[in-house]
Amino acid sequence: xxxxxxxxxxxxxxxxxxxxxxxxxxxxxxxxxxxxxxxxxxxxxxxxxxxxxxxxxxxxxxxxxxxxxxxxxxxxxxxxxxxxxxxxxxxxxxxxxxxxxxxxxxxxxxxxxxxxxxxxxxxxxxxxxxxxxxxxxxxxxxxxxxxxxxxxxxxxxxxxxxxxxxxxxxxxxxxxxxxxxxxxxxxxxxxxxxxxxxxxxxxxxxxxxxxxxx
Amino acid sequence: xxxxxxxxxxxxxxxxxxxxxxxxxxxxxxxxxxxxxxxxxxxxxxxxxxxxxxxxxxxxxxxxxxxxxxxxxxxxxxxxxxxxxxxxxxxxxxxxxxxxxxxxxxxxxxxxxxxxxxxxxxxxxxxxxxxxxxxxxxxxxxxxxxxxxxxxxxxxxxxxxxxxxxxxxxxxxxxxxxxxxxxxxxxxxxxxxxxxxxxxxxxxxxxxxxxxxxxxxxxxxxxxxxxxxxxxxxxxxxxxxxxxxxxxxxxxxxxxxxxxxxxxxxxxxxxxxxxxxxxxxxxxxxxxxxxxxxxxxxxxxxxxxxxxxxxxxxxxxxxxxxxxxxxxxxxxxxxxxxxxxxx
Numbered sequence: 037x038x039x040x041x042x043x044x045x046x047x048x049x050x051x052x053x054x055x056x057x058x059x060x061x062x063x064x065x066x067x068x069x070x071x072x073x074x075x076x077x078x079x080x081x082x083x084x085x086x087x088x089x090x091x092x093x094x095x096x097x098x099x100x101x102x103x104x105x106x107x108x109x110x111x112x113x114x115x116x117x118x119x120x121x122x123x124x125x126x127x128x129x130x131x132x133x134x135x136x137x138x139x140x141x142x143x144x145x146x147x148x149x150x151x152x153x154x155x156x157x158x159x160x161x162x163x164x165x166x167x168x169x170x171x172x173x174x175x176x177x178x179x180x181x182x183x184x185x186x187x188x189x190x191x192x193x194x195x196x197x198x199x200x201x202x203x204x205x206x207x208x209x210x211x212x213x214x215x216x217x218x219x220x221x222x223x224x225x226x227x228x229x230x231x232x233x234x235x236x237x238x239x240x241x242x243x244x245x246x247x248x249x250x
Numbered sequence: 251x252x253x254x255x256x257x258x259x260x261x262x263x264x265x266x267x268x269x270x271x272x273x274x275x276x277x278x279x280x281x282x283x284x285x286x287x288x289x290x291x292x293x294x295x296x297x298x299x300x301x302x303x304x305x306x307x308x309x310x311x312x313x314x315x316x317x318x319x320x321x322x323x324x325x326x327x328x329x330x331x332x333x334x335x336x337x338x339x340x341x342x343x344x345x346x347x348x349x350x351x352x353x354x355x356x357x358x359x360x361x362x363x364x365x366x367x368x369x370x371x372x373x374x375x376x377x378x379x380x381x382x383x384x385x386x387x388x389x390x391x392x393x394x395x396x397x398x399x400x401x402x403x404x405x406x407x408x409x410x411x412x413x414x415x416x417x418x419x420x421x422x423x424x425x426x427x428x429x430x431x432x433x434x435x436x437x438x439x440x441x442x443x444x445x446x447x448x449x450x451x452x453x454x455x456x457x458x459x460x461x462x463x464x465x466x467x468x469x470x471x472x473x474x475x476x477x478x479x480x481x482x483x484x485x486x487x488x489x490x491x492x493x494x495x496x497x498x499x500x501x502x503x504x505x506x507x508x509x510x511x512x513x514x515x516x517x518x519x520x521x522x523x524x525x526x527x528x529x530x531x532x533x534x535x536x537x538x539x540x541x542x543x544x545x546x547x548x549x550x551x552x553x554x555x556x557x558x559x560x561x562x563x564x565x566x567x568x569x570x571x572x573x574x575x576x577x578x579x580x581x582x583x584x585x586x587x588x589x590x591x592x593x
Contacts, residue, residue, distance in 0.1 A: 093459075094459040095456065096410045099407060103411075135342070136343065138345050189343050189572055220543075
């Protein structure tokens with residue numbers, strides 16, 4: 037089993053989509069615990085993430101690794117669901133990049149990490165209006181709304197989202213996270229967001245912590 | 251010798267001494283308060299030459315900057331190629347809804363490129379600014395760099411992935427974007443732009459590796475700079491932590507490099523000095539920490555820090571957030587005015 041876990045992790049480090057998918061199939065055939073398999077993939081992503089921080093690898097590598105991860109995840113997902121049915125229901129999250137902003141990558145990373153952490157993630161994509169965040173959150177009965185902004189010109193839209201939820205009288209129903217390169221803890225505090233995720237890993241930790249507290 | 255903004259900026263870019271530190275905003279500086287003050291608002295100011303010019307002129311008349319610039323967003327070229335643009339309304343800048351091409355499709359350059367979308371409005375706004383302010387203030391025409399235009403032609407995600415897997419598939423887009431950038435840049439200088447700004451925000455190490463910058467971004471920036479060489483100085487702006495590529499950027503032949511405060515300006519200038527490079531560096535007042543969220547004193551401190559690091563012209567790191575106060579931008583200008591510039 038150690039072999040196939042290494043293969044899974046290596047496929048991510050090589051950002052090789054085909055290898056990741058093949059390794060995931062192999063893992064299912066071998067009856068590897070799907071949670072363990074996803075963990076191996078996440079190890080690969082984490083390692084690449086650290087190399088990215090040190091500017092040893094760059095965004096295109098991360099994007100391709102993220103594609104490889106998704107391909108493997110698609111294979112493992114049915115197994116994960118089976119496993120989850122035996123356990124407790126996963127928490128729905130809606131995530132998106134705010135209106136006027138089409139940056140995708142950071143948000144995708146957070147979505148991916150939340151998925152690996154066992155959340156039921158609904159990715160609304162980019163350029164998401166406040167009303168659509170709410171609509172989709174209602175639809176999926178989400179507990180968490182995560183909104184990314186990557187530009188100094190679109191960061192104010194995170195506040196628009198919180199104001200909108202407030203105006204609709206539903207602010208208390210959701211835990212709202214804000215994140216993105218231009219976002220700071222001060223900003224999150226100022227607009228009264230529930231949390232600020234500095235990066236994908238921090239966001240997952242925060243999600244778990246806040247849910248526990250709620 | 252009578253100093254004014256235009257002369258001050260042009261002299262500083264050439265490496266000369268000036269009466270004091272020049273101060274500009276290399277990237278967009280329109281704010282909600284500036285719209286109120288000038289009576290020219292988004293979204294009209296993105297499309298209407300008069301309003302575009304009026305809002306831009308506020309950079310000199312209201313904010314006290316040594317240069318004015320147009321336009322306010324980075325989607326003008328993509329729109330001229332046929333991308334669908336989503337209007338940002340009064341509060342936001344326009345964004346690309348659907349790129350003009352799918353990766354693999356031939357990037358046809360429209361025959362009437364310079365007559366399409368908002369290009370005529372930008373050119374006309376430059377003419378108006380030149381006529382109204384051109385004696386005293388530098389008029390800057392800002393275009394998007396070939397790498398970034400090419401990325402916007404097919405969409406950023408497919409473009410970046412291909413930059414690693416099949417870089418050759420990107421060449422047609424880079425070549426087309428270079429050709430149109432040269433056309434557009436020439437039209438800007440003919441309309442009276444004193445300085446050209448190339449914003450190549452996607453050519454950042456936040457997006458690509460130093461190797462990819464050297465291979466896929468720098469050669470095309472260089473072609474544009476060479477094509478307009480002599481007609482106007484060119485300021486190249488790239489976002490992010492660029493320490494590893496500062497020398498490559500200088501080697502494009504650009505007149506000045508505009509950077510973010512993430513770059514170690516002092517170290518870059520030392521490296522330049524050793525290599526015999528004299529390209530000045532512009533920057534680097536943080537648009538969020540200092541300008542948007544800081545006090546006037548924080549802004550002044552950021553200006554002094556940039557000056558101590560060795561910048562030749564004070565400018566925000568990149569686009570000014572539209573919710574920034576006029577008071578804070580003025581504080582940046584005032585702090586710069588207190589600094590000597592011996593060249």
